[in-house]
Amino acid sequence: MPLTRISLRRGKSPAYRQAIMDSLYLAMRETFEVPEDDRFMTVSEHDGDNFSYGSGFLDIARSDDLVLIQLTVSNTRSVAQKKALFRRIAERLSESPGLRPEDVFINLVEVARENWSFGHGLAQYVQEG
Template sequence: MPLIHISLRAGKPEAYRQAIFDSVYRAMRETLDVPEDDQFMTIAEHEAANFRYGDAYGIARSDDVVFIQITVFNTRTSEQKKALFRPTAELLGESPGIRPEDVFVNVLESAKENWSVGHGLAQFA
C-alpha cells in the first residue's frame, strides 16, 4: 500500500509524467511485492523559483532531477527498500529517459494503524 509523491520542475509533457508513474510503479511491483492496481501516486510540478537542489554527496544533478517520496507500511525489510533504488533509477532511465544522477528516492515508513484507504475505516489496524 505505498503512497508516492513525486516532485519535479514544471514543463514536462504529459507522456513524460505518465512514464514516471509507470516506471516507479513497475519498480515497486518488482521489488516491494506491491499488488496489481495498487497505484496511489501524485506528481507535483514546481516552477524553477520553487524548486531547489544541489550537488551534495558528489552527485551532479541537473534540472531534470525528480524527488520521489514513497510511504510504505513499516513491514518492509531493509533489503526490500535497498533493492528498490537501483531498478527505480534504471527504469526511469529507460522511460522517460532520466539520468540516474537525477533520481532521488526517499522511503518513509508508517505503521499499518496509521492508514485509512476509504470509508473512514482503519483497514489495516
C-alpha cells in the same frame, strides 16, 4: 499503499510524467510486493524559483531534470528490499522516460500499518478483535 509523491520542474510533457508514474509502479511491484492496482500517486510541478536542490551534494552531479520521489509505505520491508527498490526505480526511470540515475532522488517514509485508511473511514490493516 504506497502513497507516492513526485516533484519535478515544470515543463515536462504529460507522456513524460505518465512514464515516471508507470516506471515507479512497476519498480514497486517488482521489488516491494505491491499488489496489482495498489497505485496512489501525485505529480507536482514547480517553477524554477520554487524548486531548489544541491546540484553536487554527495558528489552527485544533478541537473534541472531532477525528480524528487517520496514514498510513504508500511514499515514491513527489509533493508535488502529497500536497496532493491531504490536500484530498480533508478533503472526503470532510466529506461522510461530516460532520466539519468543522478537525477533520481528517493525518500522513503515508513509508517505503522494502523496509520492507513483506504476509504470508508476504516483502518483496513487493523484487525478488530
